[in-house]
Amino acid sequence: MNRILQFSKIGASLLLALCSISVLAQEKTQLEYFRENSKEGVNVFETSKESEQTFDKVRVFIGGDFALQFQSIDHSNYLDNLVGLGSNINLPSANLNLNTQLARGLRLHLRVYLSSKHHNEAWVKGGYLQMDRLDFIKEGFLEGIMDYTTLTFGMDEFNYGDAHFRRSDNARVIYNPFIGNYIMDSFSTEAFGEVTVQKNGFLAVVGLTNGKLNQSVIVNDNTNNKMSFYGKLGYDNYVTEDLRVRLTGSWYLNKGTTSGTWLYGGDRAGSRYYHILDLLDGTTNDFEGRFNPRFKQMTALQFNPFIKYKGLEFFGILESVGNSEEQGGGQFTQIAGELLYRFGKTEQFYLGGRYNTVKGSNNESDPEDIEISRVNVGGGWFMTNNVVVKLEYVNQEYKNGFGMDSKYYQAKFNGINIEAAISF
Numbered sequence: 001m002n003r004i005l006q007f008s009k010i011g012a013s014l015l016l017a018l019c020s021i022s023v024l025a026q027e028k029t030q031l032e033y034f035r036e037n038s039k040e041g042v043n044v045f046e047t048s049k050e051s052e053q054t055f056d057k058v059r060v061f062i063g064g065d066f067a068l069q070f071q072s073i074d075h076s077n078y079l080d081n082l083v084g085l086g087s088n089i090n091l092p093s094a095n096l097n098l099n100t101q102l103a104r105g106l107r108l109h110l111r112v113y114l115s116s117k118h119h120n121e122a123w124v125k126g127g128y129l130q131m132d133r134l135d136f137i138k139e140g141f142l143e144g145i146m147d148y149t150t151l152t153f154g155m156d157e158f159n160y161g162d163a164h165f166r167r168s169d170n171a172r173v174i175y176n177p178f179i180g181n182y183i184m185d186s187f188s189t190e191a192f193g194e195v196t197v198q199k200n201g202f203l204a205v206v207g208l209t210n211g212k213l214n215q216s217v218i219v220n221d222n223t224n225n226k227m228s229f230y231g232k233l234g235y236d237n238y239v240t241e242d243l244r245v246r247l248t249g250s251w252y253l254n255k256g257t258t259s260g261t262w263l264y265g266g267d268r269a270g271s272r273y274y275h276i277l278d279l280l281d282g283t284t285n286d287f288e289g290r291f292n293p294r295f296k297q298m299t300a301l302q303f304n305p306f307i308k309y310k311g312l313e314f315f316g317i318l319e320s321v322g323n324s325e326e327q328g329g330g331q332f333t334q335i336a337g338e339l340l341y342r343f344g345k346t347e348q349f350y351l352g353g354r355y356n357t358v359k360g361s362n363n364e365s366d367p368e369d370i371e372i373s374r375v376n377v378g379g380g381w382f383m384t385n386n387v388v389v390k391l392e393y394v395n396q397e398y399k400n401g402f403g404m405d406s407k408y409y410q411a412k413f414n415g416i417n418i419e420a421a422i423s424f
Contacts, residue, residue, distance in 0.1 A: 030053055030059065030061075030101075031053060031059075031061060031099055031101055031107060032051040032053045032055065032101060032104070032105060032107060032132065033047045033048065033049070033051050033105065033107065033130065033132040033150070034047060034051075034099070034107065035047050037063055037065070037097065037172065037174070037423045037424060038174065038385040038386045038423060038424065039174065039346075039348075039382045039384075039385040039386070039388070040385060041174070041175060042174070042175055043306075043308065043313070044165070045162055045165045045236065045246070046150070046159070046196055046198065046203060046205075047130070047132075047150070048198075049132065049147065049148060049150070049198050051105075051132075053101075054104075055101060055103060055104040055105075058100065058101065058102055058103075059100070059101045060098065060099075060100045061098075061099045061100070061101075062096070062097070062098060063096075063097035063098075063099065063423075063424050064094065064095060064096055064097060064171075064422075064423070064424060065093075065094065065095035065097065065169075065170070065171035065172040065173070065174070065421065065422070065423045066092065066093075066094050066095075066171055066421060066422045066423075067092065067093045067094075067168075067170075067171040067172075067173045067419060067420070067421040068089065068090075068092045068419070068420050068421070069089065069090040069179070069272075069274075069417055069418065069419045069420075070087070070088070070089055070090075070417065070418040071087070071088065071089075071090050071273070071274055071415070071417050072087035072415045072416045072417070073085055073273065073276060073394070073413055073414065073415030073416070073417070074413065074414060074415050075276050075277055075411070075412065075413035075414075076410075076411070076412060076413075077277070077398075077407055077408065077409060077410055077411035077412075078404060078409040078410040078411070079405075079407060079409065081279055081280050081281075081407065082277060082278065082279060082280065082407070083275065083278045083279065083280055085275060085276070090117075090274045091115065091117065091274070092115060092171075093113075093115050093116050093117065093170050093171040093269070094113075094114040094115045094170075094171050095111055095112065095113060095114060095125075095169070095170055095171045095172055096111070096112040096114050097109075097110070097111050097112075097172075098110040098111075098112075102136075103133075103135060103136040104133050104135045104136075105131060105132035105133020105134070105135060105146070106129070106130075106131055106132075106133065106135075106136055107129070107130045107132075108127065108128075108129050108130075109127055109128055109130070109154075109156075110124070110126075110127035111124075111125040111126060111127065111156075111169075111172075112124050112125065113125050113170050113171075113268065113269055114171075115171075116170045116171075116268070116269040116270060117269060117270030117271070117272075117274065117286050118268055118269055118270035118286040118287070119268060119269070123268060125156070125169070125170070125189060125268065125269075126154065126155045126156030126157065126189040127154050127155065127156055128152050128153060128154025128155070128156045129152070129153050129154055130150060130151070130152050131146075131150065131151040131152070132146065132149075132150050133146050134146055148197050148198055148199045149195065149196070149197050150195070150196040150197075150198075151193075151194075151195055151196075152192075152193070152194050152196070152207075153192070153193045153194075154191075154192065155189060155190070155191050155192075155215075156189050156192070157169075157187055157188065157189055157266075158188070158190065158192040158194060158207055158209055158230060159194055159196070159205050159207065159230075159232060159250075160186055160230045160232070160250050160251075160252045160263070160300070160302065161186050161232075161248075161250045161302035161304060161317075161319070162246075162248055162250075162302075162304035162306065162315075163181075163182055163185075163186055163302070163304065163317055163336075164186060164187050166315060166338075167181040167182070167185065167187060168180075168181055168272055169187075169269070170269035171421065171423075172423055173272075173388075173390075173419060173421045173423075174386075174388055174421055174423040177338070177340055177350060177352060177354075177378075177380060177390070178354055178376045178378055178390070178392050178394075179272050179273070179376070179378075179390065179392045179394065179417045179419050180271065180272045180273055180289055180374070180376065180394060181271070181272065181290070182290075182317065182334070182336055182356055183289075183290055183291050183334065183356050183357075183358045183372055183374055183396075184264050184290070184291055184292075184293070184319065184321070184332065184334045184358050185264060185267060185290050186252075186263055186264055186300070186302065186319070187263075187264075187266055187267050188209075188213055188262040188263050188265070188266025188267075189213065189266055189268075190209035190210060190211065190212060190213060190228070190262065190266070191209060191210045191212070191215065192207055192208065192209040192210075193207060193208060194206065194207025194208075194230075195207065200237075201235050201236055201237030202234070202235055203232070203233070203234050203235070203236060203248070204231070204232065204233050204234075205230075205231050205232035205233075205250075206230075206231045207229075207230050207231065208227050208228060208229050208230070209227070209228045209230070210225070210227060210228070210259065211225065211226060211227060211228040211254050211256055211259030211260040211261075211262075212225070212259050212262070213262040213265075213266050222258065223258050224256050224257040224258045224259075225256050225258055225259040226254055226255045226256030226259055226260060227254070227259075228252060228253065228254040228259070228260045229252075229253045229254075230250065230251060230252040230253070231250065231251055232248055232249065232250040232251075233248065233249055234246065234247055234248030234249065234304075235247055235248075236248075236306075242309055242310045243307075243308070243309045244306075244307070244308045244309075245306075245307055246304075246305070246306040246307075247303075247304070247305050247306070248303070248304050249301070249302070249303045249304075250301070250302045250303075250304075251299075251300065251301050251302075252298070252299070252300040252301075253298070253299050253300075254297065254298050255297050255324075256296070256297070257296045257297060257327075258296075260296070260297070260298050261294055261295065261296055261298065263298065263300060263321075264290070264291070264292040264293060264294075264321075265287070265292040265294065267287070270286035270287055271286065271287050271288060271289045271290055272289075272419075273288065273289045273394070273413070273417075276288050276289055276413045277289075277407060277408075277411060277413065279407060289374075289396060289413075291332075291358050291370075291372055293321060293323075293330065293332050293360075293362065295321060295322070295323035295327065295330060296323055296324075296327050297323050297324040297326065297327050298321060298322070298323055299321070299322055299323075300319065300320070300321040300322075301319065301320050301321075302317060302318070302319040303316075303317075303318045303319070304316060304317060304318075311341050311342040311343050311347055312339075312340075312341055313338075313339070313340040313341070313342060313352075314337070314338065314339050314340075315337075315338040316336060316337050316338070317334060317335065317336035317337075317356075318333075318334075318335055319333065319334040319335075320332070320333050320334075321334075325364075328362065328363035328364060328365075329363065329364035330360065330361055330362045330363050330364065330366075331360050331361065331364075332358055332359065332360030332361075332370075333358070333359055333360055334356070334357070334358045335355075335356070335357050336354065336355065336356040336357075337354070337355050338352065338353075338354040339352055339353055339354075340352030346382075348381060348382040348383075349379070349380070349381050349382075350379055350380050351378075351379040352377075352378070352379065353375070353376060353377045353378075354374075354375070354376040354377075355373075355374070355375055355376075356373070356374045356375075356376075357371070357372065357373040357374070358370070358371070358372045358373075359371045359372075361401070366401070368400055368401050369400060369401055370400065370401030370402070371398075371399040371400040371401060372396070372397070372398050372399065373396070373397055373399060374394065374395065374396040374397075375394070375395045375396075376392055376393070376394050377392070377393045378390060378391050378392030378393060379391055386422055386423055386424045387420075387421070387422050388420070388421050388423075389418070389419070389420045389421075390417075390418065390419045390420075390421075391416070391417075391418055392416070392417045392418075392419070393414070393415070393416050394413075394414060394415065394417065395412070395413075395414040396412060396413055396414070397411075397412040398410070398411040398412065
């Protein structure tokens with residue numbers, strides 16, 4: 001009972017604090033071909049080739065993300081060697097976002113992690129240059145092609161799969177209906193270039209990266225760097241006024257042994273659940289709750305259905321990743337299903353659940369598959385387009401594939417989180 005009362009008091013305090021600063025909500029950003037950093041950006045994937053804005057001069061827009069959590073989670077394992085967890089506020093996280101409209105259809109983005117779980121210091125997450133028009137070369141240059149084409153270059157997240165459009169990016173949690181990201185979290189920031197074509201609902205993406213999260217020109221006798229190739233094919237359109245259907249398939253391929261290993265470990269911010277499975281001896285891992293196969297010579301495929309009928313919404317993941325026979329022939333499969341119902345005059349409220357499981361082996365010869373599963377149940381309230389409050393119950397279990405001397409043997413964590421956030 002005391003825990004419930006404390007939980008209620010903290011939740012009420014967060015709501016009052018957000019109400020007092022909801023004046024930060026802004027009008028729609030005057031940027032071309034841009035995903036709004038607000039409720040208006042929810043369920044937006046690739047940026048549209050249509051723009052209501054017109055370019056008149058160079059403009060710089062400063063935005064931010066701020067997220068605060070109250071966490072009440074318990075954890076346990078067979079060895080009983082985990083730290084004790086209480087109910088309290090986690091370290092708040094913050095992003096600084098810079099977006100510059102340089103010319104018609106030419107936009108620069110930069111994101112800085114000001115405060116994150118994994119890095120105490122400010123850290124440049126990455127940035128990119130997006131070209132939707134080539135008027136900076138000559139007015140109307142290749143206009144017939146650029147009506148459907150987007151060119152993107154930078155050192156930032158690249159467009160593999162659709163899950164990264166719904167995940168929390170440090171303090172930018174406004175697109176994620178829950179607190180945590182997926183167990184196998186496909187997200188990396190690498191030097192990349194990609195071409196996106198969209199026409200009549202059909203879309204295609206082709207790109208490449210240098211396969212490296214930490215950039216360096218140093219090589220040695222063990223260096224075996226290869227480029228990473230990725231792409232996406234899909235369809236996204238309104239079948240009727242109330243029914244939107246999207247289906248995409250993505251791939252990622254790297255044959256190097258010293259590159260291409262960061263697809264599920266490229267997030268420098270850390271996971272959204274704090275101090276879970278930390279050990280009594282002081283051993284800690286800022287990324288617990290996720291699973292990274294750490295495969296070399298990796299091939300990954302991700303399929304994503306998305307259906308929205310009025311307020312009812314489904315998003316799914318079917319993903320397979322494996323390495324070469326020379327690297328052990330390991331294989332993992334991830335399945336996730338997310339069902340939400342959004343309601344209210346502007347769909348400002350939502351309720352829903354997510355199921356996520358990962359199963360497979362690091363090596364073909366492993367005697368037993370690893371299996372991890374998670375259930376999320378919760379809801380949220382967009383107090384304004386820029387302010388959201390979420391409540392979530394999470395339960396994650398490490399079911400199979402871990403030895404009795406592993407901290408993951410019979411491990412689990414479960415409990416309640418409240419997250420309050422502002423994005424603009």
